[in-house]
Amino acid sequence: MKALRFLFVAVVVMNTSIAAQWLKHPTAGIPRTPDGKPDLSAPTPRQANGRPVLAGLWRPAPGLVGDMTRGMKAGETVPFQPWAETLFKERRANNSRDDPTARCVVGGVPRSDFVGYPFKILERPEMMVILYEAVHSYRQIFTDGRTLPKDPNPNWFGYSVGRWEGDVLVVESSGFNDNVWLDNAGRPATEMLKVTERFVRKNFGQMDIEITIDDPKAYTKPWSVTQQLAFQADTELLEYICNENNKYFDIIPKLPVSEGGSQRQ
């Protein structure tokens, strides 16, 4: 992950000077102050059915991707199962060298929500889609009333369904593989993982995702964090191609086969 973080920084620095020439496209239909700036404190926009609009380009506040406990309430601690705590400490001690995202595998849920690069939410009647800038990946959240499948194909993003509770979109995901890391620090997850994300749009410019981790194999009880998002006006997603010039395999050429079973060897 150190290598990957380095790459992130290099890519962002390289893009900055170029970005100004084409990336500034005014976002249509957003409230603006008299001087033309986006009015981020305007009220939450509403759909025809009265629900909050969640669509837009959002950027997670930095912090949780490195250590998601930064989003916990004061005084709360992560209720690790003993084996999970041992594994977490190993990952801390070896500086997360087995992190799957260092190999450009997607972060999955909830980790992709934490990465400090923008993502775009698209809302359709039957589904919501999130286009993540990070690792150029995407995720579908079905909002057509279907329930979670009983035996889904295990994967990184899981299988997500959403429903409205008042003004809050409640997204439940399961069907994860057991290689997922919840954050860069390496908090583990298993196939028992169920993630609940509550999307709460507070006003035009701010949204929270209240995230509950329920994985009885890795944690003794459910625990929650809150990720804050800021609306990104007048800009766009960049093309983030993780495999382009990734030096991870040069630095750590032979990863040990560890608990994930799918590590490069």
Add this chain to the structure above:
Amino acid sequence: MKRSMTRMGVALVIGCLASAAPVMAQWLKQPTAGVPRTPDGKPNLSAPAPRMPDGKPDLSGLWQPAAILIGDLAANLPKGSVPFQPWAEKLYNERRANDSRDDPTANCIVGGVPRSDAVPYPFKVLHEKDLVVILYEAVHSYRQIFADGRKLPEDMNPSWFGYSVGRWEKDTFIVETAGFNDRGWLDNFGKPATDKLRVTEKFVRKDFGHMDILITIDDTGAYTKPWDVTLPLILRPDTELLEYICNENNKYFDIIPKAVDK
């Protein structure tokens, strides 16, 4: 498709599909809402194309390209009709001779435009009011096509997918894309492209179940004149995209350790 990266990629994908097959049946068969059906409940793929509120064809849906152009984009053209510049033909012949070993997609980089259109895995088109998004199963990637009237920017950040804008001419959605880097391959065989590449894709939804993409390659850096191909797509109802994670257990670097660092 029998060659190149894609040799690895194909092996990988076949492996994934094979292992996923028995599982798929249990969860992947979700009836697609709004699909016209025959009396026996089967999707009626020859029904008329659906329309957007503005009367234009709705391009949305899960589409699968015919497996004909990913290997050789010119597979349906007469032999020798690709108007290569001499250097581009030489490079192409080298890539054919070395079995496409330097293919960027073997390194799990996205195929870009038009190559991602031609991979015979499904992609989902989301037709929004001023935006068309394509979610590609292959390499779990996506692409945005801005259809709000904006023009192509003059000085774009060079990228694999380029920058795409779309406009309507009657019932045809015409997408123009530029702003490519000079490393894109047009197909698995290795037809080169440069940063002068401009791609025009004309999306023609012929009926509910069939769409063509008429693709024009205009790259004055690599070809002496524009050339065209047609890619047929078929709608895939009652199923979904799979999560295709190219970097998961990719063996390319074990087999060809330094192919992409040349």
